[in-house]
Amino acid sequence: MDAGKLPPLLLLHPDDNILVARRDIAAGERVEIDGQSFAMPVAIELGHKLARRALAADTRVLKYGAPIGSMKMAVARGEHVHLHNLRSDYLPSTSREIGASLKTDADHH
Amino acid sequence: MNAVAKTRLSLKGYARRDGRKGIRNVVAVAYLVECAHHVSRLIVQKSGSDDVHLIGFPGCYPNKYSLEMMQRLCTHPNVGAVLLVSLGCEGFNREQLRRTIAASGRPVDLLVIQQSGGTTRTLNAGLEIVRKMRAELAKQTAVPMAIDELIVGTVCGGSDGTSGITANPAVGRCFDWLIEAGAACIFEETGELIGCERIMASRAVTPELGREIEACVDKAANYYRIMGYGSFAPGNAEGGLTTLEEKSMGAYSKSGSSPITGLIKPGDVPPRGGLYLLDVVPDGEPRFGFPNISDNAEIVELIACGSHLILFTTGRGSVVGSAISPVIKVCANPDTYDRMADDMDVNAGRILRGAELDDVGREIFALVESVASGELSKSEALGHQEFILTYKQFEPIGPACLPAA
Numbered sequence: 001m002d003a004g005k006l007p008p009l010l011l012l013h014p015d016d017n018i019l020v021a022r023r024d025i026a027a028g029e030r031v032e033i034d035g036q037s038f039a040m041p042v043a044i045e046l047g048h049k050l051a052r053r054a055l056a057a058d059t060r061v062l063k064y065g066a067p068i069g070s071m072k073m074a075v076a077r078g079e080h081v082h083l084h085n086l087r088s089d090y091l092p093s094t095s096r097e098i099g100a101s102l103k104t105d106a107d108h109h
Numbered sequence: 110m111n112a113v114a115k116t117r118l119s120l121k122g123y124a125r126r127d128g129r130k131g132i133r134n135v136v137a138v139a140y141l142v143e144c145a146h147h148v149s150r151l152i153v154q155k156s157g158s159d160d161v162h163l164i165g166f167p168g169c170y171p172n173k174y175s176l177e178m179m180q181r182l183c184t185h186p187n188v189g190a191v192l193l194v195s196l197g198c199e200g201f202n203r204e205q206l207r208r209t210i211a212a213s214g215r216p217v218d219l220l221v222i223q224q225s226g227g228t229t230r231t232l233n234a235g236l237e238i239v240r241k242m243r244a245e246l247a248k249q250t251a252v253p254m255a256i257d258e259l260i261v262g263t264v265c266g267g268s269d270g271t272s273g274i275t276a277n278p279a280v281g282r283c284f285d286w287l288i289e290a291g292a293a294c295i296f297e298e299t300g301e302l303i304g305c306e307r308i309m310a311s312r313a314v315t316p317e318l319g320r321e322i323e324a325c326v327d328k329a330a331n332y333y334r335i336m337g338y339g340s341f342a343p344g345n346a347e348g349g350l351t352t353l354e355e356k357s358m359g360a361y362s363k364s365g366s367s368p369i370t371g372l373i374k375p376g377d378v379p380p381r382g383g384l385y386l387l388d389v390v391p392d393g394e395p396r397f398g399f400p401n402i403s404d405n406a407e408i409v410e411l412i413a414c415g416s417h418l419i420l421f422t423t424g425r426g427s428v429v430g431s432a433i434s435p436v437i438k439v440c441a442n443p444d445t446y447d448r449m450a451d452d453m454d455v456n457a458g459r460i461l462r463g464a465e466l467d468d469v470g471r472e473i474f475a476l477v478e479s480v481a482s483g484e485l486s487k488s489e490a491l492g493h494q495e496f497i498l499t500y501k502q503f504e505p506i507g508p509a510c511l512p513a514a
Contacts (some may be wrong), residue, residue, distance in 0.1 A: 006463055012274065020270060020349075022461045046444060046461075047270020047349035047424070064273065064362075066308070068355035081351070088352035090303050090330060090339070 007032060011052070013065035018049040018081050020063075033077065041078050049081040061086055120481045122254030123189065126214035130254045131186035132417045132481045133160070135433065136242045138192045138235070139183060140165030141206075142199035148228055149194040152235035159489075160246075161239055162432040164496045171200040174375070174391075174501040180209045181376045181413040183217075187433050189249065190216040190242035192235060197223030216242050251483075257291025257382055259481060262411030262419045262434075263363045264297065266404035269348020269424030269442055273359020275469070276422035276441035276457035281365035282470030283420070283477065284384065288367045293379035295411055296364045297387035299329040300340040300400060304354030305361040309386070313369045317509035321372050322386060329390040329400075336399055344425045348442070363422060372510040374503050375410040380511065387414060388506075397500035405429055405495045408436065418480055420473065428452045430493025435486045437476055454487050 008031055009019040021044045025031065029040050033052060044050055049063070059071045061081065069086045079085075122130030138161060140149040146165060153163040164182055166175045183191045183206065191210050195203050203219060210217040218238045225231040263280050265272060284294045302309065306326035310319035333339050339353040350356045370383030379385050389410055390400045401407045404427060408419055412434045419434055421427065424441040426449045440446040443458030450456070454476055457469045480486050 006461075010274065010461075020274065045349065047274075047442065049270070049349065049351070063355060064358050066304070066354075066358050068304070068358060069352040082349070083346055083351055086351045088339075088354060090353050 009033065009050070012063060015065045016062045017052050017055060017059065018061055018063055019052050021046055021048050021050070038078055041076070042080050044080055051075050051077055051079050051081050053077050055081075120254040120256065120259070120478065121251040121483055122258065123186070123249055124252050125186050127184070129186040129415070130252070130258055131188070132254070132483070133187040133433075133435070134189040134246050134249060135187060136161045136190045136192065136239055136246065137164050137183060137188050137433065138162070138194065138239065139179065141193060141195045141201040141203050142169050143167035144169075144196040144199065145194045145222055148222055148231050148235070151228075151232050152192070152194070152239060155232070155236055156239045156243075158243065159492065160243070162494050162496075164432050164498070166201065166498050168500055169199045170500075171202060172500050172502075174503055175498060176202055176205065177376045178409070178413050178498055179206055181378075182409070182433060183210045184213040184215065185412060185415065185433055187417060188215070189246040192238050192242065193217065193219040194231065194235065195219065195221045197221045216245055218242075254481070255291070256287065256478070259287070259292040259477075260295065260379060260415045260417055261287055261292060261477060262295040262297070262387075262408070262414065262416035263422070264404060264407050264411060264419060265301075265360050265363060265422045266427040266429070267423045267425035268345055268350060268356055268359060270350055271348070271443075271458060271461060272422055272424040272441040273362055274441075275460040276424070276439040276455075277359055277362040279455075279457045279460070279466055279469040279473060280363045280420050280422055280439060282467060283473040284363070284365035285367055286470070286474055287477065288365070288382060288384055291382040293382050293385060293415075294365075294367075295373070295379065295385045295387050295414055295416060297389050297411060298340065298360070298401070298407055299326050299386070299388050299390050300333050301353075301360045302326055302357050303330050303333075303339070304357040309361070309369060315509070315512040318369065318372060318512050321507065321509050322369065325372060325388045325390070328392070332390050332395055332400060335395045338399075348424050370513065372506065373414060374506055375501070376413045377506060378415040381513070385414075387411065391501045392504040393502055396502060400501070402499060403497060405431060405497045406499065409496060409498055418477065418486075420477070422457070426452070428488070428491075428493065429495045430486070430488030430491070432494045432496040435480050436488045436493070437473070437480060437486045438488060439473060452487055452491065
């Protein structure tokens with residue numbers, strides 16, 4: 001299979017509301033989300049997630065069909081979903097800064 | 110499926126008195142306190158052999174867990190003979206360890222640096238002992254070994270957003286086929302399975318075991334909460350993982366889809382084939398710090414449970430191997446593989462570029478067979494023999510944890 005022709009976004013489970021980048025994707029690159037062509041609002045690196053559709057604050061984020069946390073704020077379709085807008089429902093994630101967990105407040109976006 | 114399990118290649122093993130077989134025949138040199146570490150390391154280095162491995166425990170205070178771990182490790186089927194190196198005044202119960210090893214039928218010797226007359230005399234005595242042990246082991250011949258005699262552990266390290274899509278599910282396929290062929294497979298790090306407890310419990314062979322699994326993940330969540338950090342490193346986030354439960358879901362896929370046969374603790378050897386969850390989080394009030402301070406602490410515990418070899422999945426790119434048991438590296442991220450191919454046995458990241466999950470799973474299975482037959486894994490050939498053991502405390506497992514026993 002020609003790797004270049006593979007769609008750059010992966011839907012891991014039909015219930016998921018995020019997609020995973022199969023390779024690095026540049027800002028402005030046209031990708032397909034659920035059959036619709038869409039210009040990437042930001043660059044996304046391999047393995048990172050973006051919103052499959054607009055997500056309201058407190059939405060449960062599903063990956064592999066399983067919950068992986070909740071949105072700290074609303075995001076538009078195609079936006080990068082990561083530490084700045086998604087929080088754990090269990091334990092906070094860690095940064096390299098000793099003694100500090102990564103800030104999970106929306107106002108640090 | 111499945112063509113893989115039916116190939117039933119005969120492996121090669123070294124028969125041990127307890128009925129188990131080893132896929133390696135190493136001499137272990139074990140320091141019993143940090144103060145004996147340098148002398149032990151010199152013995153290993155100057156032996157000039159890759160089959161002489163350095164293990165040990167650094168603490169001066171006695172600890173039931175570390176004694177139990179050292180007994181399990183020194184009588185691991187991959188170990189043929191053991192040289193113990195003590196400073197002399199430490200708290201480690203060296204006589205019990207020596208008796209346990211001798212009772213297993215292995216050649217064992219003990220050097221006490223304070224009695225031997227210091228660094229140089231101990232080194233020279235140690236080199237002579239190791240030379241004789243190696244000559245004795247060289248006389249042993251390997252016997253045929255079947256896949257159902259194999260115990261395989263899996264661990265992930267340096268996970269990223271690709272791990273749960275490529276390498277981990279590919280190892281899961283390999284696990285399913287190994288278990289189908291009668292092998293015992295162990296997955297672990299309950300602190301990295303937080304969020305998967307209910308799904309895991311539903312795969313347990315009995316409801317009682319399912320409740321034990323949920324309780325042990327609760328214990329892990331509580332322990333890590335008190336530590337102040339979850340098992341989530343900055344590199345995980347740089348690689349696209351955002352939350353602990355997201356990392357967990359990815360890590361969980363290493364377990365494949367077989368029923369969960371039992372819940373074991375470090376040093377418990379699976380009594381028969383099947384899938385086992387290893388609970389690595391200490392019991393009781395947090396006392397000695399983080400459950401596992403780095404990946405090799407988990408690998409050592411998998412080996413203490415009898416693992417002949419370890420399947421190590423990595424996204425960001427770990428280079429480690431281990432003393433005693435070979436480590437096979439399954440690289441999840443195709444970009445990492447391109448950068449670090451010399452360290453990686455399998456490029457599972459090619460799944461993102463169109464390869465089939467089953468094909469990568471079959472490649473891992475074939476590697477398990479060849480490494481278990483004596484072929485060196487990449488980390489072995491590069492001389493990686495990392496080892497770390499620290500303080501912990503555990504209560505024995507309850508009867509619900511091994512239902513069929």
